[in-house]
Amino acid sequence: MSRRPVAQINLAALRHNLQRVQHLAPASKILAVLKANAYGHGLVQVAQALTGADAFAVARIDEALALRTAGIVKPIVLLEGFYEAAELPILLANNLQTIVHNELQLQALEQTELEGQLKVWLKIDTGMHRLGIAPQQFNEFYRRLWQCPTVQPGIRLMSHFCCADMPGSAKTGQQLAQFQQLCADKAEQRSLANSAAIICLPQSHGDWVRPGLMLHGISPLPDQQGQHHQLQPVMRLSSRLIAMRKIQPGDTVGYGANWQTEKATWVGVIAIGYGDGYPRHAVNGTPVWLAGREVQLIGRVSMDMITVNLGPEPMESIGAEAVLWGPELAIERVAHCADTIPYELLCNITPRVDYQYLTV
Template identity: 55%
Template sequence: MLRKPVARIDLTALQHNLRQVRQLAPESKVLAVLKANAYGHGMLKVAEQLQQADAFGVARLDEALSLRAGGVVKPIVLLEGFFDADELPQIVASNLQVVVHQQEQVDAIVAAELDAPIRVWLKMDTGMHRLGLMPEHYQTAYQRLSQSPNCLPAFRLMSHFACADDRQSPDTQAQLQCFYHHSQGLAGEVSLANSAGVLAWPESHQQWVRPGIMLYGVSPMLQQQAMPIELKPVMTLCSRVIAVRSIAAGETVGYGSAWQTPQATRLAVVAIGYGDGYPRNVPNGTPVLVHGKRYPIVGRVSMDMLTIDIGTDAVQSGDEVVLWGQGLPVAEIAAKVGTIPYELLCNITPRVDFHYNSSAL
């Protein structure tokens, strides 16, 4: 029996979530986002299970090359584009597609001597103010790239939403209006909707949607806003109890004596800590599951262990403990820490074993 953390990856849930995307945007192609090691789930394994997607999106060239080295032949889009003109020959050789989001990239493509043209996704900054050509420069960049033999015809036109997770925000509608106004008359398939756009803004679906976090079973929406479909968690992070001990009333637990028991109780020590990617700063009372029942974390999370208060319950050494996933949403743990689920999923370290299965948990 393994006494170390395991991330169980439910591939059936992953495929279910992709079907939910198709249900919401039946007329759209799907660019499945696999950046950051597929949000911590294992990029190559996830890619192998998402063959029904139309293309994959990654952030950087090394991620794309890892997929190609793993045998992935499906179209791959570099969502951050390229950082240096020297990367363009490799992009051509690996048959990659690029997001172009600044004038320097436009200049580099036009000036390059390439063996074959590349597919360009031309990005407009409609209000996110992170990446993208300013709206007033968009048409000029489009026309200049259209005249270059280094670009395949029929560009893809795109932008990115800043507040799509909030249905009450006026920003998404303003971004849509900005995009359509400044791309008027330009030919090309359109991609606007991230996960929140897929869920909450059907008018943004267009020819391509770009689901990321929702593929992994996590809602991108603000907590109080319900979803129109059911997503299933793909990752269940679990470990095991390695010790059980009794302590008297008034005793303290862990570094800094950060928790003191008000009464005699029993503690279970769980083999997981911040060295495995579980957040160190979870407060006392953050739940875990043992045999489907919630128990509170007490004391500080240490590098390799954390402690839970089990009272008089029959928890014993070797029992499995679920930190998040099936039965305990990662979003709930993230809220306790004051962060977002994305960060927790991406922070799992190589000390954790990954077990992939194709049956529902």
């Protein structure tokens, strides 16, 4: 019996979720966002499975080069762009596309001699105030990029919503209106919609949509689950019950003795902890799916183990499978109990977990 936690990645569910994006945004091309190891699912394996995507987006150049090394030939866009001019020949040699979001990047493109031209996306800050040029800089950047000999004709225009996961937000409407106004007389392709906007804001879809979280079967909207959008969870994180013990009224469990039983009950120990990426701040009562029923976390999460309340007459035995999240238990529920978001849970999975890829 292996005591190593397992993350099963269902590639059929991944492809199903891509089809849902295509259904929701039928007139748009799909720039599948695979940053942070494809949200913890495996960068190369996910890219290889998403044959229906039109292009891939990653945050940094090392992620893009890993895809190229694995034989991925689809267009790849660097969401953070390049960091220094010395990277530009690498981008050109590997057919990588870059976002431009500041003056230094534009100057590097203007001042570097290349034996070819790069595909460029111009990012406009319409209110996120993270990356992107100010709206008043748009006309100048647009003109200079068109005149730059190292830039392919036909730049692409993009921005990013900060409140798309809050349906009806006035901020989202303001961002959309400003972006549309800036680009009104431009013929270039546009991209604005992330996962939440793909679901809630069809008027923002444009030429390219950028799904990330929803590809992995998770709702980008608070208080909702992937099933509400006909998405299927891609990751199933599981482990095993490795110990059981009966405790008496007044006994406490775990570090800090922060859980105490009022009646005799059985405690189960499951081989997973924050050393594997399970959230340390999950509270008492966090659900765990154990051998066909839901039990509750009790006591603090340890580095290698968690403890659950099995009740006065447990049905399980040592070796029983425990699902921490997956089709049986929505990750959104676990994230809520840990006062975090599903993104963080997925990205925090550590190398101690065994990844298994299912194709059917």
